[in-house]
Amino acid sequence: RKPSFFSFLVLYSLLCVLCFSMFLFYRRGCPSGSFKERQAENTKTGFFWRIKERGQKNKSPEVQVKSTAGEEPLESCPETPPGLLGPLQVEFETNRTLENVRKQAGSSLQWEGRYKPPDCISKQKVAIIIPFRNRHDHLTHWIYYLHPILQRQQLHHGVFVINQHGDGEFNKAKLMNAGHVEALKEDDYGCFIFSDVDMVPLDDRNLYRCFDRPRHFSVAVDKFNYELPYKQIFGGVTAFSKEQFLMVNGFSNTYWGWGGEDDDMYKRVMFHLKSISRPDAVIGRYKMIRHERDHHNEQNLKNVKVLYETKTGLDQDGLSSLRYSVTEITKNVLFTFITVDVHVAPGQPAG
Ligand code: UD2
Numbered sequence: 001r002k003p004s005f006f007s008f009l010v011l012y013s014l015l016c017v018l019c020f021s022m023f024l025f026y027r028r029g030c031p032s033g034s035f036k037e038r039q040a041e042n043t044k045t046g047f048f049w050r051i052k053e054r055g056q057k058n059k060s061p062e063v064q065v066k067s068t069a070g071e072e073p074l075e076s077c078p079e080t081p082p083g084l085l086g087p088l089q090v091e092f093e094t095n096r097t098l099e100n101v102r103k104q105a106g107s108s109l110q111w112e113g114r115y116k117p118p119d120c121i122s123k124q125k126v127a128i129i130i131p132f133r134n135r136h137d138h139l140t141h142w143i144y145y146l147h148p149i150l151q152r153q154q155l156h157h158g159v160f161v162i163n164q165h166g167d168g169e170f171n172k173a174k175l176m177n178a179g180h181v182e183a184l185k186e187d188d189y190g191c192f193i194f195s196d197v198d199m200v201p202l203d204d205r206n207l208y209r210c211f212d213r214p215r216h217f218s219v220a221v222d223k224f225n226y227e228l229p230y231k232q233i234f235g236g237v238t239a240f241s242k243e244q245f246l247m248v249n250g251f252s253n254t255y256w257g258w259g260g261e262d263d264d265m266y267k268r269v270m271f272h273l274k275s276i277s278r279p280d281a282v283i284g285r286y287k288m289i290r291h292e293r294d295h296h297n298e299q300n301l302k303n304v305k306v307l308y309e310t311k312t313g314l315d316q317d318g319l320s321s322l323r324y325s326v327t328e329i330t331k332n333v334l335f336t337f338i339t340v341d342v343h344v345a346p347g348q349p350a351g
C-alpha cells in the first residue's frame with residue numbers, strides 16, 4: 001500500500017514538533033551561552049579539570065580562584081586543636097597485637113604512617129623518629145596510643161622507625177641522625193621529634209610540634225616519680241626544627257651502648273642555642289613501659305669521657321660526620337620501617 005499524502009503530512013509535522021522542543025530544551029538549561037559553552041563549564045569543575053589544574057597551579061593563579069567554587073581552600077589549623085581530651089588512661093598490661101592496631105588505625109592514615117588533617121592545614125610537617133631494635137611489643141603500644149593523639153592534635157606527620165641492623169652495640173644517637181636524613185628523603189619535614197619507643201604521653205595537650213627552642217617533652221615520667229631527676233635531663237622525647245637540628249649538627253655519633261647521648265645533646269643545645277623549652281609538669285606527664293636493660297646496650301662508662309670532651313668535638317662530630325648504610329626499607333600503613341647499619345667502617349660510602 002502506498003503511503004497517503006495525509007500520513008506523510010502527519011510524520012512531517014511530528015518531526016517539526018520534535019526539533020522545536022529540542023531547541024527549547026537546550027535554551028532553557030543554558031540562559032547565557034550555547035550548549036557547547038555549558039559543557040566546557042562542566043568539565044572545568046569535573047575530574048579532568050582538577051587534574052589539569054594541579055599541573056597549572058603555579059602558572060596561573062586566576063584559574064585556581066575560578067575553579068575552587070564549592071571547594072573552599074582549607075584554612076590553617078587552630079593554634080589549640082579543638083578535640084583534645086587532656087589527661088589520658090594508659091595501660092600496657094594487655095595482649096595488644098600490631099595487626100589489631102593496624103586494623104583499627106589503618107583507615108584514618110593516608111599512607112605509610114603519614115597523616116594529614118582532613119579539614120585544615122597544619123602549620124608544621126613533623127617527622128617522628130623512633131630509634132629501635134627488637135622492641136616490637138613496645139612499638140605496638142606506642143602506635144596504639146600515639147596515632148589517635150597525633151590525629152586529635154591535627155598534626156601533619158609521618159612515623160619513621162629506625163631499626164638498628166645486626167646485634168652489634170646499640171647506637172641510639174646515630175640512629176636518630178640517620179632517621180633525620182632518611183625522613184628528609186621522603187618529604188620536606190620542618191620539624192623532627194625523637195621519641196623512645198617506650199614513652200607514651202599521659203596528656204594530649206602536650207603538643208607534638210616544634211617550638212622556638214629545642215623542646216624536651218618528657219618532664220614528668222612515672223619512672224622518675226613524675227619529676228625531673230636532674231635539671232639538664234634531655235632524654236625521652238624531644239623536638240627540633242630543621243634549623244635547630246642543623247645548628248647543633250645533630251646528635252653525636254660516638255655514644256655506643258647506653259647513656260650519655262642525651263646529655264651530650266643538652267650541651268650542644270646550650271652551647272649553640274642557649275636554652276630549651278618544656279611543657280609544665282602536669283601536661284608533660286609520661287608513662288614509660290617497664291623493661292630490663294637490652295642486650296648489647298649496656299651502660300658504657302667510656303661515654304662519660306666522651307661527654308666531658310663534647311665541647312671540643314661538637315662541630316666535627318654529628319650530622320656532618322654521619323656514616324651509615326640503609327639495608328632495608330619497608331612501609332606499612334602505620335609507619336616506615338628503615339633498617340640501618342650504623343657499624344659502617346670509615347672509608348665506606350654512607351647514606
Ligand atoms: C633513658 C632515656 C633515653 C636515653 C637513655 C640513655 C628518658 C625517659 N629516657 O632511657 O632517652 O637517653 O636513657 O641512653 O630519659 N632501644 C631499642 N632497642 C634496644 C635499646 C634501645 O629499641 O636494644 C631504643 C628504644 O627506643 C628505647 C631507647 O632506645 O626506648 C632508649 O633505651 P632504653 O629505653 O633502654 O633507655 P632508658 O629507659 O634508660
Ligand code: MN
Nearest residue numbers: 196198288291
Ligand atoms: Mn626506656
